[in-house]
Amino acid sequence: MKTAVEAKTMTLVQAITDALDIMLNEKEEVLLLGEDIGKNGGVFRATDGLQAKYGEGRVIDTPLSEAGFVGAGIGMAVNGFLPVIEIQFLGFIYPAYEQIMTHASRIRMRTMGHFTVPMVIRAPYGAGVRAPEIHCDSTEAIFTHMPGIKVVCPSSPYDAKGLLIAAIEDPDPVLFLEPMRCYRSAKEEVPEGKYSIEIGKGNKLMEGDDVTVITWGAMVPEAMKAAELMKEKNTHCDVIDLRTLFPLDKDMIAESVQKTGRTVIVHEAHATGGVGNDVLAIINDTSFLYQKAPVERVTGFDAPVPYFGFEDHYLPTPARIQHAIEKVMKF
Amino acid sequence: MENHFPIRRIMDENGNIINSDYEEKITEKLVKEFYRNMVRIRIFDRKAISLQRQGRIGTYAPYEGQEASQVGTAAALRENDWMFPTYRDHGAAMTFGHSLRNILLFWNGRNEGCVPPDGKKIFPPAIPIATQIPHAAGAAFAERKKGTANAAIAYFGDGATSEGDFHEGLNFASVFKAPVVFFNQNNQYAISVPFNKQMNSKTIAQKALAYDIPGVRIDGNDVFMVYFETLNALERARKGEGPTLIEAVTWRYGAHTTADDPSKYRDQSESSNRRQETDPILRLERWMKNMGRFDEKWVQTIEKKAADEIDKAIAEMEDFPPADPAVIFDHVFAEPTWQIKQQKEEYLKLIGGGQ
Numbered sequence: 001m002k003t004a005v006e007a008k009t010m011t012l013v014q015a016i017t018d019a020l021d022i023m024l025n026e027k028e029e030v031l032l033l034g035e036d037i038g039k040n041g042g043v044f045r046a047t048d049g050l051q052a053k054y055g056e057g058r059v060i061d062t063p064l065s066e067a068g069f070v071g072a073g074i075g076m077a078v079n080g081f082l083p084v085i086e087i088q089f090l091g092f093i094y095p096a097y098e099q100i101m102t103h104a105s106r107i108r109m110r111t112m113g114h115f116t117v118p119m120v121i122r123a124p125y126g127a128g129v130r131a132p133e134i135h136c137d138s139t140e141a142i143f144t145h146m147p148g149i150k151v152v153c154p155s156s157p158y159d160a161k162g163l164l165i166a167a168i169e170d171p172d173p174v175l176f177l178e179p180m181r182c183y184r185s186a187k188e189e190v191p192e193g194k195y196s197i198e199i200g201k202g203n204k205l206m207e208g209d210d211v212t213v214i215t216w217g218a219m220v221p222e223a224m225k226a227a228e229l230m231k232e233k234n235t236h237c238d239v240i241d242l243r244t245l246f247p248l249d250k251d252m253i254a255e256s257v258q259k260t261g262r263t264v265i266v267h268e269a270h271a272t273g274g275v276g277n278d279v280l281a282i283i284n285d286t287s288f289l290y291q292k293a294p295v296e297r298v299t300g301f302d303a304p305v306p307y308f309g310f311e312d313h314y315l316p317t318p319a320r321i322q323h324a325i326e327k328v329m330k331f
Numbered sequence: 332m333e334n335h336f337p338i339r340r341i342m343d344e345n346g347n348i349i350n351s352d353y354e355e356k357i358t359e360k361l362v363k364e365f366y367r368n369m370v371r372i373r374i375f376d377r378k379a380i381s382l383q384r385q386g387r388i389g390t391y392a393p394y395e396g397q398e399a400s401q402v403g404t405a406a407a408l409r410e411n412d413w414m415f416p417t418y419r420d421h422g423a424a425m426t427f428g429h430s431l432r433n434i435l436l437f438w439n440g441r442n443e444g445c446v447p448p449d450g451k452k453i454f455p456p457a458i459p460i461a462t463q464i465p466h467a468a469g470a471a472f473a474e475r476k477k478g479t480a481n482a483a484i485a486y487f488g489d490g491a492t493s494e495g496d497f498h499e500g501l502n503f504a505s506v507f508k509a510p511v512v513f514f515n516q517n518n519q520y521a522i523s524v525p526f527n528k529q530m531n532s533k534t535i536a537q538k539a540l541a542y543d544i545p546g547v548r549i550d551g552n553d554v555f556m557v558y559f560e561t562l563n564a565l566e567r568a569r570k571g572e573g574p575t576l577i578e579a580v581t582w583r584y585g586a587h588t589t590a591d592d593p594s595k596y597r598d599q600s601e602s603s604n605r606r607q608e609t610d611p612i613l614r615l616e617r618w619m620k621n622m623g624r625f626d627e628k629w630v631q632t633i634e635k636k637a638a639d640e641i642d643k644a645i646a647e648m649e650d651f652p653p654a655d656p657a658v659i660f661d662h663v664f665a666e667p668t669w670q671i672k673q674q675k676e677e678y679l680k681l682i683g684g685g686q
Contacts, residue, residue: 031476057476063506068465068499075469078454079413080477095495102459103466109662110445110455116665147663147671171665200668247668 006192013183015157015190016046019164022194024054032059033069034086043088044183066096074103077119090125091137104173105148120167120174126218127311128181136305138269143175144246150199151245153177155220157188162197179218202249208236211325212256214279215266216242223266226321235329245275254286261292262328266316271299293331296324336536338580340550344608346617353559365554369398369612371637372422378641383589388438392419396584399611400516402426403557407565413452413483415467420486429453431644442658461491464500471511482510482568490521492535505542510568513576518583523596539576551579552611
């Protein structure tokens, strides 16, 4: 799929812009809402140039009020529009938490499908970019816990574009997490024009028979580094990028862990209540008897994401991941 | 501030018209519509409380005393407008065309109760406080973007104006000139907390100043004032002039819900006095009597008709098919996820309804 004739080298953030551009162009109902997304093009420039191209009526700078514009987005979504809302940082989403949890997630259920909320909330997340406190949170699990919302988290430019298009076309609310660390750290060939990637499907990035490494978002490059280093020690990893955190790709997880019998889950979010625990539950439900070692988790600590002077200690590193891989191998 | 936002009224407690500007607009048809609807929703409210006491529905939120506010606003809406009610505004919802059976089903714990009749843009009642205000702003903004003349109305109580969503919704709507009416029923208490402990502001209408939108304070028990002020606000909205905040000063006689005991925090003699003095239905009745338009026979007819209609809705609610557990699973997402499919299948199998 990646060898499409027309392709362009893009960063992840450019791929996001490209997806928004395509969808704004294709559907009049698509609207962007958020703080500083117009003239300024968003603090990460994800919406750069889109207001100039589509006008202030389509790319809308809103007042600084997360509950206000997420709530208004719900009203617009039930009234025929497809709002794509930018939250500047995931850590700033909490004022809108009530709107997401008590309304966006349950209007379909409450009205038996009479009113629905086809809305996307984009939120950059994660540590490792030397941002101030609160800007670095990775609290996806508080959203995967709530039925009625899908949670998507790409790690590459190709995936970001395809998944964002799928999220905009999804009839349900989608929280779309963008790993800040990956915004400009890598480039790849991305097909021009429209394509989508199915929400709920993971991506196998490396094949190996010894250990399954399951991760997503900004931890994908770290896990890949660790897996490459483990090759030198003759340990071969299946590396899975989950891409969607709700619903998880149960089949891909089960197929891989049944093959290897050993698993390491890597995420930068706090361990307790993290999405990794849901991966563990899937392994328990589908593959208990195949396990040769207890599953290891390499995660952020159960402490608030620290000030950036300490974040290198907080974030999982290839060394920590390697250590966990060795542990499951030696068990 | 109270001087800047005096309580406006058309009709006094004795049913005398004190503002002649509206005299000609008060038609026989309008009066009958107001009276009939207020009586209808009052009978419903009393019946619903009785059903709750008998265990035939769950906890219920009564509105008796607020009929003029609910009927007057709903009567001012047009067919294609949006209504965003709270859990206390089913009187407004049924006046705007919601099905009585479904409203009862809602209070009986059924999802079916949140489904409005086809073509009726009535949102499910907001259970959290003030969160429906941004929804109304958004739905109205969407109408403006579509270029229609449709508008939205959001209902909320006095306590809601302390919430962030109230301010965020008003700010959003005023920035984008969304065609929305923010209709506050100031019934003086947010459960047990009285108005003067809820806010230091002397009025709610004054809060509109912060958003540079019109703020008006009206007698919420004067159905004429409620109707004409809502109509004015809707006209402004339809012309692209943006939102309005209306504070309708009213009083609820009964409890916050059937699970609440207002005698713990409120002098109930105030409620009895108000029944004699400011009651919205009594006031319209006095006006009708003053004008020689009160027809005892017609009143009996409409009371009977409303009671029959409500009895029929209760029968429909009670005859409604038992809750199908599949409903729990079927409307979470457009397409159920594997978790939901698996849980549904396992549960239905367990209870012997397997598919």
